[in-house]
Amino acid sequence: MRAVMKDETQAVVNDNSHNGKFSHLLASQDRDYLLSPTGAQVKVSDLEGKVVGLLFGANWYPPCRVFTQALVAIYEELKSRFAQFEIVYVSSDEDLDAFGSFYGNMPWLAIPFSDLETKKWLTRKYEVEGIPCLILLQPEDGKDEGTVRDGVELIYRYGAEAYPFSNERLEQLRKEDKVKRENQTLLNLLSNQHRDYVLSHTHSGFKQVPVASLVGKTIALYFSAEWCVPCAKFTPKLISVYEKIKQELAEKGEEDFEVVLVSSDRDRASFESYYSSMPWLALPFGDSETKNLVRHFNVQGIPWLVIVGPDGKTITVHGRSLINLYQENAYPFTNAKVEELEKKLEEEAKDLPALVYHEGHRHDLNLVSDGNGGGPFICCVCDEQGSSWAYQCLQCGYEVHPKCVRTVDRHNSVLITN
Structure with missing residues (x-):
């Protein structure tokens, strides 16, 4: 999610007397330099x-801090290999102290905080509507035809491999991704020349489970980490759903479902502590395939749940949303199953009131769906994802799962069962 930028009404035209692409973009009539992390002035030229x-x-928006941390690692890797690369910070911080605090964690250059006009002009020129935003510019592209505007997604997906961020390089990467998707199997997803197993728990430690033994099953790849607050809320729910699915399959004499943890934990102790609470399998801590899987499935945040079918092909990357909506009933997560569940929801929705007054909210909530003003949302009661039907406040955007609504009588505030 990105913060929406405030509308800027004042347009600024930079001094055209500077020679060179970046001097025109990043200098002003009064300034021909950028700041370095040491406080020194670096010529724009x-x-x-x-x-x-x-x-x-901006420092005030948490996703900016998360992305900046990821970008620092990529920047340092690229700078060690390519001298012809640089980043310039364009701040939306609220004051000089916030700017200094945030920029203090960055190893690249910055436009001075006081130069509001250049920052406004760049925001308008590149139509920046939300942050974090990374615009990537080619040196010899005078008409901006090679400008890449989705730098945040590219860094998360490809990292340093996307350099030099040209359209030609990105097209090459996309073609490689397409080939990998077409040739995807469980074996080439979860194993490599150094490892052909995943881990399971034993009383004395970990046991190696051959990846080949999972072929033919529906596999959920759970991208998660102990430090992640949303993961701490979703993991117990996933454990409960996992155990119910396994029990139902066991009663049928089937063993067709498994979960594999793909950890983003920062140290082995955290990984082992977190994994010890889980009843399923895991990739080894720090395994090289973790980064490949994050890129392959375009994982943009955790928790993230990818469902791979018995044929080794991806069923959905939205497993978390399906678990939140349908719990164990979502299995086997196929389009046919989801359509069946959606039809059931449609039938159930016919009996729901069109308007309710929800406990703890001051406005009426309207029943909406994907087709009449609804869509993907985060429930303001349980903080989990939802789609399809919701109760929505048309005045302030407050949205709640129908199952989370606590209806009260508007006039006497007596609780009505829901």
């Missing part, structure tokens, strides 16, 4: 001939 990323962000 020093950027000529380089690939330059413009990072629009």
Whole structure:
């Protein structure tokens, strides 16, 4: 999710007397330099001939802090290999102290906080509507035809491999991704030349389980970490659903479902502590395939649940949403199953009131669906994802799962069972 930028009504035209692409973009009539992390002034002209990323962000928005941390690692890797790369921070911080605090964690250049006009002009020129935003510019592209605007997604998906962030390089990466998807199997997803197993729990430690033994099953790849607060809420729910699905399959004499943890934990102790609470399998801590899986499935945040079918092909990358909506009934997560559940919801919705007054909210809530003003949302009661039917406040956007509504009488506030 990205914060929406405030509308800026004042347009600023930078001084055209500067020579070079980046001097025109990043200098002003009163300034021909950028700030460095040490506080030194670096001539804007020093950027000529380089690939330059413009990072629009702010200290006050948590996703900016998360993305910046990821970008620092990519930046340092690229700078060690390619001298012709630089990033310039374009701040939306609220004051100089906030700017200094945030920029203090960055190893790249920045437009001075006081130069509001250049920051406004860049925001308008590149139509920046939300942060974090990373605009990637090619050195010799005078008409901006090679400008790449989805830098945040590219960094999360490809990391340093996307350099030099040209359209040609990105097209090559997309073709490689397409080939991998077409040739995807469980074996090439979860194993490599160094490892052909995943881990399971034993009383004395970990046991190696051959990846080949999972072929033919529906597999959920659970991207998660102990430090992640939303993961702490979703993991117990997933454990409950997992155990119910396994029990139902066992009663039928089937063993067709498994979960594999793909950990983003920062140290082995955290991984082992977190995994010890789970009844399923896991990739080894720090395994090289973790980054490949994150990229392959375009994992943009955790918790993230990918469902792979018995044929080794991806069924859905929205397993978390399906679990939240349908719990164990979502299994086997196929389109046919989801359509069946959606039809059931449609029937149930016919008996729901069109308007309710919800406990703890001051406005009426209207029943909406994907087709009449609804869509994907985060429930304001349980903080989990939802789609299809919801109760929505048309005045302030408050949305609640129908199952989470606590209806009260508007006049005497007496609780009505729901």
